[in-house]
Amino acid sequence: MKLYYSPGACSIATRISLHDAGIPAEYEQVDLKAKVTERGDDYLAINPAGAVPMLVLDDGQAVTENVAILTLIAERAPKLGIDGPLGQIRLIEMLSYLSTELHAAFKPYFHATSEDEKEKAAEAVGVRLNLLASKFGDPYLLGSHFTVVDAYFFAMLRWAREFGIDLPTPFPAYFDRLSDRSAVRQSLLEEGLASPLIAA
Ligand SMILES: N[C@@H](CCC(=O)N[C@@H](CS)C(=O)NCC(=O)O)C(=O)O
Structure with a gap:
């Protein structure tokens, strides 16, 4: 497999999941x-969408989109997914929320042209973080064990810290716990990113 990534981008969720x-x-x-x-190489020739992550499988097939890639990893490593009749649905449900609601709410931070846009983005991110806090499974987002959902959420909690957005309870402690996970530490190190525990 081969992952196309950018340091600190959402693609770190795939790296963390692969390591885990x-x-x-x-x-x-x-x-x-x-x-x-x-x-x-010209990345647009490899992935016309121009975005990371893109995961190229051993048979040469390329998979894009965080939701699809992370679902694929959970399928190959079931410990990173959710068991039970609605397990996969719950996983996709949360991955989709993270992608279409939370990840999308961060976009103005990367492209905003005005402070006003950033303020609105901070509000939108805050609303979504509060909703996630109300659904928190404890000790992980979907319950008792670490899944690909936590890997994706970690990438966004890291951005929130970087952009000075307050994390509602229980996310500060949850973020520190995730940061301490060996797959997360390894991923941060490989992408040349400072330990979030030190940066916090
Ligand atoms: N729809 C894509 C979006 C991924 C995405 O937004 N990736 C960002 C990095 S976090 C990116 O590559 N941005 C650069 C660009 O789109 O040109 C997905 O969910 O995987």
Whole structure:
């Protein structure tokens, strides 16, 4: 497998999940502004959407979209998914919420042209974090064990910290717990990111 990623981007959720699952992979960095990979390849020729993550499977098939990639990893490493009749549905339900609601609410932070837009984004992120706090499974987002959902949420909690957005209870302690996980530490190190525990 090969993951196209950018340091600190949402693609870190895939890296964390692959490490947690013990699935070996190659990693190639993408310059998202220039749309060029670290090998000098035109990323738009590889992925016309120009976004990370993109996961290329061992048979050469490429999978894009966080929801699809993380579902695939949970399918291959069931410990990162949810059991039971509605298990996969619950996983996709939360991945979709994170993608279409929370991740989307952060976009102005990356593209905003005015402080007003950023303030509105902070409010939108806050509303969604509060909703997630009210549904928190304890000790992980969906309940008793770490899933790909936590890996995706970690990427966004990290952004919230970076952008100075307050995390509602129980997320500060949950974030510290996730940060201490070996797959998370390894992923941060590999992407050249400072420990969030030190940065916090
Ligand atoms: N719909 C995609 C969006 C992924 C996405 O927004 N990736 C960001 C990094 S977190 C990106 O690559 N942005 C650069 C761009 O879209 O040009 C998904 O959910 O996987």
